[in-house]
Amino acid sequence: MSINGNELLQVFEALANPHRLRIVAALREQRKYVSELAREVRMSRPLLYLHLQRLEAAGLVTGNLELSDSGKAMKFYELADFEFHVTSETVAEATKTLQEPPSSKTNEEEE
Template sequence: MTDQLSAVFAALADPTRRAILRRLREGDANVAELAAPFAMSQPAVSRHLKVLEAAGLISRSRRATARLSHLEATPLRDATTWLADYREYWEESHNRLDELLARLQDTDNPGEEDPS
């Protein structure tokens, strides 16, 4: 799990951490506010935040004794970019390829195919 992309996917693999990210879309929050929805101790949430910070998914700042977490969505863009390389694949397998196979079964004219 040495690279950044692996860290991002690993961070997203936990439902608690995904819920924290969703909460942060509504604005910055301190640890107590982020921990409130979960049946979980405060140190447990603090460590989830540490994982999110290591993945670059949040940044943190101080306001008095509180530490505010702020959503940083750029790594999510990177993850989306990786996934986009497979987009043609799930589209093709459900649209183009099935239709192509259906046409090839009807006739065997090899003239009009799209090799891309």
């Protein structure tokens, strides 16, 4: 069983942004909490949240809300283990199971 088309698409979408590549690289050293990471990659927290959400939705990182020793809430993000082999073959295979969300003009008229 290979990866689902929509999942693979989500992975590509998640990685198709320089900030998010940097976030992945930054998390490689060790897990980090959001504010800490924001300082490191020099990004506002709200924006970082957005990027983290995309990475998490794609399954590339996971977030965990924890309490520090002093009792303060900290949200830690860490990398997930992921490994994709990308060739025209694996892309074509995954694409078989690719489906657009059932919106738009799916089956209005054929010719």
